[in-house]
Amino acid sequence: MKKLLFQLDTDPHPAVFDTVVAYDGGADHVIGHGGCTPQNVRALVEGAIFTRAPKEKKFTALFIGGSEMAAGAALFKAVQKVFFADFRVSVMLDSNGSNTTAAAGVARLAGSAPLAGQRAVVLAGTGPVGQRAAVMLSREGAKVALTSRDGSRAENCCREIKARFGVEIEPVAAASNDDRGRAIAGANVVFATGRAGVSLLDEAHWKDNASLRLIADANATPPVGVTGTDMMDRGKVRHGKIVWGAIGFGTLKLALHRACVSRLFESNNLILDAEEIFALAKTMA
Numbered sequence: 001m002k003k004l005l006f007q008l009d010t011d012p013h014p015a016v017f018d019t020v021v022a023y024d025g026g027a028d029h030v031i032g033h034g035g036c037t038p039q040n041v042r043a044l045v046e047g048a049i050f051t052r053a054p055k056e057k058k059f060t061a062l063f064i065g066g067s068e069m070a071a072g073a074a075l076f077k078a079v080q081k082v083f084f085a086d087f088r089v090s091v092m093l094d095s096n097g098s099n100t101t102a103a104a105g106v107a108r109l110a111g112s113a114p115l116a117g118q119r120a121v122v123l124a125g126t127g128p129v130g131q132r133a134a135v136m137l138s139r140e141g142a143k144v145a146l147t148s149r150d151g152s153r154a155e156n157c158c159r160e161i162k163a164r165f166g167v168e169i170e171p172v173a174a175a176s177n178d179d180r181g182r183a184i185a186g187a188n189v190v191f192a193t194g195r196a197g198v199s200l201l202d203e204a205h206w207k208d209n210a211s212l213r214l215i216a217d218a219n220a221t222p223p224v225g226v227t228g229t230d231m232m233d234r235g236k237v238r239h240g241k242i243v244w245g246a247i248g249f250g251t252l253k254l255a256l257h258r259a260c261v262s263r264l265f266e267s268n269n270l271i272l273d274a275e276e277i278f279a280l281a282k283t284m285a
Helices: 016-024 042-049 054-059 069-082 095-112 128-139 151-165 177-183 246-264 274-284
Strands: 004-009 029-033 060-065 090-093 119-123 143-148 170-173 189-192 214-217 234-238 241-244
Touching: 004 016, 004 042, 016 029, 016 060, 016 246, 042 060, 042 069, 054 060, 060 069, 060 095, 060 246, 069 090, 069 095, 069 128, 090 095, 090 246, 095 128, 095 189, 095 214, 095 241, 095 246, 095 274, 119 128, 119 177, 128 143, 128 151, 128 189, 128 274, 143 151, 143 177, 151 170, 234 246, 241 246, 246 274
Parallel strands: 004 029, 004 060, 060 090, 119 143, 119 189, 143 170, 189 214, 214 241
Antiparallel strands: 234 241
């Protein structure tokens, strides 16, 4: 029986990255559908849940992707509403690599030093990776702040996080590198999750920060998000801080993504979102 993964993407074109990793994760065929919304996804889901016998349903799975976290979460919820009784298949949410990237980065930070009781700041945290990193850091016991150039956007994001996960995240308006430098004063952990190729923090802003212990930067496109670090850093000590670069923890991200895809085909009722993916990341770190 062929393992079929249907890639339901909220963007017009399904992400090539997700397609490649899906094949590497064990899917025999990956069928991509772009422009998926809660309004048009029902027929696709019904095609997945009605076509195979009960014992064979585990060989069909769904992957929710796309660049927008809110759109992905809405689609993820809509897909599950179509399921009933044993007419269901396993489904994974990873909009813009949100869950797998955040889980890998936070797992590497947690493996470097305890996070409980620490003050953590997620820079440019309103994107998919930043939102999920904030949640995972909070679940590890850190007191978390999330920055955005737009203060109202940070506030809205923190409200949405509380509604979904029940955790309190502090919104911080920080429009410039200097603003972000001030935002990390007294912080113990910094996780930079901004757009590719955008510098968020200068080396001068963090190298003499006496409280800072851990840094992770999810930007794998030059220039890095945190100047003075390197995307290849794998727990490297710089100015007394332990640093994880995007490629440094990216090997775990890719392994985790592949492992999640593989698990989708173990049963027909697996739901993989932030909680489940982070739990798996901690066992792999």
